[in-house]
Amino acid sequence: QTDSRVPDLKRNDELSDLAVLFNDMLDQMQRYITQQQQFVEDVSHELRTPVAIIQGHMELLNRWGKDDPQVLSESLAASLSETKRMQSLVQEMLDLSRAEQLEINFSHETTDVQKLVTQAFNDFKMIHPDFRFTFDDDVKKPVYAQIYRNHLEQILIILLDNAVKYSTKRKEIHLSLSTDIRYVEVAVQDFGEGISKDNLDRVFNRFYRVDKARSRDKGGNGLGLSIAQRLVEGYHGKISVESVVGQGSIFRFHLPILRDPELLAAAESETD
Numbered sequence: 001q002t003d004s005r006v007p008d009l010k011r012n013d014e015l016s017d018l019a020v021l022f023n024d025m026l027d028q029m030q031r032y033i034t035q036q037q038q039f040v041e042d043v044s045h046e047l048r049t050p051v052a053i054i055q056g057h058m059e060l061l062n063r064w065g066k067d068d069p070q071v072l073s074e075s076l077a078a079s080l081s082e083t084k085r086m087q088s089l090v091q092e093m094l095d096l097s098r099a100e101q102l103e104i105n106f107s108h109e110t111t112d113v114q115k116l117v118t119q120a121f122n123d124f125k126m127i128h129p130d131f132r133f134t135f136d137d138d139v140k141k142p143v144y145a146q147i148y149r150n151h152l153e154q155i156l157i158i159l160l161d162n163a164v165k166y167s168t169k170r171k172e173i174h175l176s177l178s179t180d181i182r183y184v185e186v187a188v189q190d191f192g193e194g195i196s197k198d199n200l201d202r203v204f205n206r207f208y209r210v211d212k213a214r215s216r217d218k219g220g221n222g223l224g225l226s227i228a229q230r231l232v233e234g235y236h237g238k239i240s241v242e243s244v245v246g247q248g249s250i251f252r253f254h255l256p257i258l259r260d261p262e263l264l265a266a267a268e269s270e271t272d
């Protein structure tokens, strides 16, 4: 807590306006510092588990591994998998940090959302032949948004990956694309385990996982949705979720449609 706040001057002039402004700035800084501290704590916590597992296996190897081929191969495999987890954690933290800085350098590529969503649909259908994928495309023609292509891909992959990961029984995923006057909306619906009301608000928080152990088994770091949210919001869009436990979830996001005729002409000539 900061004790540098200016006390209430109980005056109604520029100086008290300035004091209010100053106190607001202090509060904002304090919030920022608290957030950063929390982040460092969260990261340390997340890294502790893989490091502890690797250490355990190294100790095991040191003691018995040299003579026991089974210990050797199991410990090596476990250590390798934890190393990969740390690698993905570091990559996702970088992605998150970049997504958080997005608003500052808001100048972009123009991307055909319809085309990219169709591509993601086809890709996922191919990678997961055990799932039934359907696509309800209300647009059926190019619709442009000002967003880096790889960012839009990243958002789609996060939502589709989750839909796959958290659908164990009914393996069915429904994708839809629609537009209104201002926005293009993508919805990813699954019929999997769903998310309880209490958890629904928190799934976009970084490192939040409904079931830590199970999500960890599936390779999740709890960062995917926070990256997707920062990206969507960085492009002046919105992301939301509706879900019923045992019935499934729908994640929706929308992005402003690009209407600027000059940018649009440039984008259209590029895709030709």
Ligand code: ADP
Pocket (backbone or CB within 6 Å): 158, 162, 163, 166, 190, 192, 193, 194, 195, 203, 208, 209, 210, 211, 215, 219, 220, 221, 222, 223, 224, 225, 226, 249
């Ligand atoms: P993770 O990498 O753990 O999947 P996310 O940030 O993408 O992290 O998601 C956070 C948590 O939200 C997940 O651990 C999971 O518990 C829950 N979740 C996300 N998507 C779904 C979904 N489609 N169905 C059920 N639960 C989900």
